[in-house]
Amino acid sequence: KLEELIVEFRSAIGEVDKKASLFDLKAEYLGKKGKLNLILKSLKDAAPEDRKELGIRSNNYKIEIQDSIDKKLAQLEIDEINEKLEKNWQDITLRDSVRDLGMNSAGYHPVTIIQREIEDIFLSMGFDILDGPHIEDEFHNFEALNIPATHPARDMQDTFWFKDMEHLLRTHTSTIQVRGMEAHKPPFKFVGPGKVFRSEALDASHEAVFHQLEGMMVGENISVSNLIFFMKTLLSEIFKKDVNVRLRPGFFPFVEPGFELDIECLICGGKGCSVCKQTGWVELLPCGMTHPNVLKAGGVDTDKYNGFAFGLGLDRLVMMRYGIDDIRHLHSGNLAFASQFKAY
Ligand code: FA5
Numbered sequence: 001k002l003e004e005l006i007v008e009f010r011s012a013i014g015e016v017d018k019k020a021s022l023f024d025l026k027a028e029y030l031g032k033k034g035k036l037n038l039i040l041k042s043l044k045d046a047a048p049e050d051r052k053e054l055g056i057r058s059n060n061y062k063i064e065i066q067d068s069i070d071k072k073l074a075q076l077e078i079d080e081i082n083e084k085l086e087k088n089w090q091d092i093t094l095r096d097s098v099r100d101l102g103m104n105s106a107g108y109h110p111v112t113i114i115q116r117e118i119e120d121i122f123l124s125m126g127f128d129i130l131d132g133p134h135i136e137d138e139f140h141n142f143e144a145l146n147i148p149a150t151h152p153a154r155d156m157q158d159t160f161w162f163k164d165m166e167h168l169l170r171t172h173t174s175t176i177q178v179r180g181m182e183a184h185k186p187p188f189k190f191v192g193p194g195k196v197f198r199s200e201a202l203d204a205s206h207e208a209v210f211h212q213l214e215g216m217m218v219g220e221n222i223s224v225s226n227l228i229f230f231m232k233t234l235l236s237e238i239f240k241k242d243v244n245v246r247l248r249p250g251f252f253p254f255v256e257p258g259f260e261l262d263i264e265c266l267i268c269g270g271k272g273c274s275v276c277k278q279t280g281w282v283e284l285l286p287c288g289m290t291h292p293n294v295l296k297a298g299g300v301d302t303d304k305y306n307g308f309a310f311g312l313g314l315d316r317l318v319m320m321r322y323g324i325d326d327i328r329h330l331h332s333g334n335l336a337f338a339s340q341f342k343a344y
Contacts (some may be wrong), residue, residue: 002054003037007060013068019076026069036062052122099304111211111316111330115193115240118213118312121222125230127215128190130183132176134169134197135162141170144178144297145254153253158199169197172315173214177290177309186305188221191315204274204326205282211314213268218290218300218307224257227308228289231261234312238321244270246281255288255309266320274327282320285312 009029016022017283029035040056046054108116132140138149157171184190193213200206217226228247235243238253243263250260263284265276272278287310294301296315300307322341324330329337336342 001039002057002061005029005039006064008149009065010068013072018073019073019080022069022072022076030062030069036065046048058227070290075259076298086099107339107341109330110322110324110340111314113341114318114321115211115314118234118314119191119193120335122191122215125188126231128188128219130176130180130190130192131190132170132173132179132194134195134255135167136170137167138177140173140175140178140325141168142296145174146291146293146297147253151253153251154329160197162198170194172311173197173212174309174311175209176321177294178298181218181295181300186300189217189219191215205319206317206327207331208326210327213312213314214309215287215312216290216307216309218295220305220307222289222305222307224289224308227289227310231272231285231287233312235263238317249285250288254291254294256291258286258288259312261285261287261310263320266271267323267325273325275319275327282316283313284316284320286311287311323326329331 009025012025013022016025028032031037036058039158040055040097043054043058059129060344107113123129132322136301141159142148142151142154160169162168173192173194173196175192176190180190180192190217191213193211195209196212197209200208202208215230217230235245239291243266246265247259247264248262250258252258264270265273265280265282267273268280270280273282276282287308290307290309292306295302295305295307315330317329318324
């Protein structure tokens, strides 16, 4: 009987191609009322001299059955994964715009669209495009930018610190200035777009994760007029119409002199709304002449070179360009919202 049982089991397990039938088979052979147990129960009727040997054999069969079931289960799970991989296969090298998102026309996120437009504008003026890490150290986010630990300016940007208190999520793309100076010999000019992170109270114009685009130019005899020229070119290319801007003094430890370039709010036409906090103006583009301490920290010879830098608020620029009245739409993940923007 034992021999028959194991032959029958071996052929049955060969037929199994689903987890559910495997579990049924396990119950049929190894369950409390299963075939093997029935045989074990009947051992007591066997001749005493055979009992020991029968006991050993049935135990070996039990181990074989359990083993085969485990192996089969592992195999079925691998098959399942392979089947899923086969079914859900995607060519990730395809451009996003042709991937089927189940929408009428797939497109880029408006921040990406504007970011690429700006990159093209600066590329055409001979700038490089640089990148930097989201997780930074104190040196690149603060110290090299002339903001020592005791400086009150550290409180201007509410920082997400890591537990080690040495690393942080970068609070601004000015970190890219430092990394750019470390990697390049002057003269150079580059822009560096990217995500930045601040522990902020959220409202129509403030997000905790948002985007900036840093710019820096270092060379001989760079002046405020160079800075203003590039800012004007940027804005006229992006808006393709005259927009009202105002330049006022601004304080940032890494520039001297520093300016705040505000744009007249295009949501309310300067009348006052929740985006501009009823002021009619939106802070968009702080900038200034790079502080010598920053150039020195970046290894630039300040006897020979100077420079300017700016830090554009990309999300706010996108809001002004498209008339978006709340920054939170941008990061809502709402496809109906995102699909309104034309592909780049
Ligand atoms: C800075 O981050 C400086 N690093 C900019 C800079 C660079 C100045 C180079 C001088 C030279 P500020 O904290 O003001 O500055 O942020 C820059 C821009 O980012 C703001 O003008 C605004 O457009 C945008 N911004 C700031 N906070 C938020 C926020 N919480 N949500 C969305 N946009 C924001």
